[in-house]
Amino acid sequence: MQGAIFTTFSEMIIEKMGMEQWNELLDKTAPISQGVYTKGELYEDSELINMVVALSEKTGISAEQLIQAFGEYLFTSLYESCPADISKITCLREFLLVIDGVIHVEVKRLHPNAYLPKFEYEGGENNELIMYYTSKRKLCHASIGLIYGAAKQFKETIKITQTECMHDGADRCKLVIDFQE
Ligand SMILES: [Zn+2]
Numbered sequence: 374m375q376g377a378i379f380t381t382f383s384e385m386i387i388e389k390m391g392m393e394q395w396n397e398l399l400d401k402t403a404p405i406s407q408g409v410y411t412k413g414e415l416y417e418d419s420e421l422i423n424m425v426v427a428l429s430e431k432t433g434i435s436a437e438q439l440i441q442a443f444g445e446y447l448f449t450s451l452y453e454s455c456p457a458d459i460s461k462i463t464c465l466r467e468f469l470l471v472i473d474g475v476i477h478v479e480v481k482r483l484h485p486n487a488y489l490p491k492f493e494y495e496g497g498e499n500n501e502l503i504m505y506y507t508s509k510r511k512l513c514h515a516s517i518g519l520i521y522g523a524a525k526q527f528k529e530t531i532k533i534t535q536t537e538c539m540h541d542g543a544d545r546c547k548l549v550i551d552f553q554e
Contacts, residue, residue, distance in 0.1 A: 374418050374510075375487055377454070378447065379410035382421060385446045386428075401427045415486060418510060437514045444518020451519070452526055456483050465527040466502055466552065469520065470494060490516065493545070500552040505545045513538060513546035520550065 386395045399408040404420040425443075429436045457479040462468050473492040480487060490508035497503045504520075506513050517533050524531045530553040537547035 374416055374421060375412075375484065376410045376414040376416060377412045377450065379406075379416055379421065380412055381447050381450050382424070382443060383408065383410065385443060386424075398424050398427055440512060440514040441518035441521075444512075444515035445522040445525075446518075447515070448519050448522025448526065452523070456480055463527075465524055465529045465531065468523055468527065469502060469504065469550070497549060497551075500554070502550045502552070504548045504550060506548060507539075507545040511539045511546075513540075513548070516546075517548060520548070 383395060386398065395408070402420070402423040404416075404423070406416055406420060410416060425436050425439050428434075429439055432439075455476060457471070457476045459468065459471065459476070462471065473494075477489045477492075480489060488509070490506055490510070490512070493505040493507075495503040495505070504516075506516050513535060517535065520533060521531070532551045532553060534549045534551070535546060536549055537543040537545070539546050
């Protein structure tokens with residue numbers, strides 16, 4: 374996983390819980406990187422997952438909820454470093470629709486080693502949009518958090534329901550996004 378994901382994760386923990394908690398997390402999970410992350414480098418996914426599990430044990434908050442909260446936090450930094458020109462995009466739906474075919478294509482061009490999830494789209498009923506998420510990482514809860522983060526960016530209110538999930542044996546996760554008036 375990209376170093377930028379890890380630097381943002383450490384920022385979030387330090388900001389929300391303090392330096393002591395971050396150091397405790399490093400002591401407990403003993404990452405090979407020793408918790409020193411650089412944006413341009415790649416690190417093992419397991420370092421992040423181990424920290425989430427340790428945090429979940431400590432706080433009693435489920436790993437899924439922690440991952441979703443991190444996704445929401447992460448959105449701002451991903452949005453700010455977005456390599457594609459999205460200046461003309463004015464609403465959440467438009468933004469979500471260009472993630473797979475425009476933004477991720479640019480990210481891939483800049484970071485050929487990055488492994489990115491795949492999104493497929495389907496128009497739902499009325500105010501809905503369906504996004505199918507596929508990734509070997511199965512981090513659908515991070516995607517849900519990221520989409521909520523995007524909604525905040527565009528000042529829109531949404532509700533996401535996951536009706537099928539790779540964790541329950543589905544081929545892809547089905548995220549139903551309900552745009553609320
Ligand atoms: Zn899922």
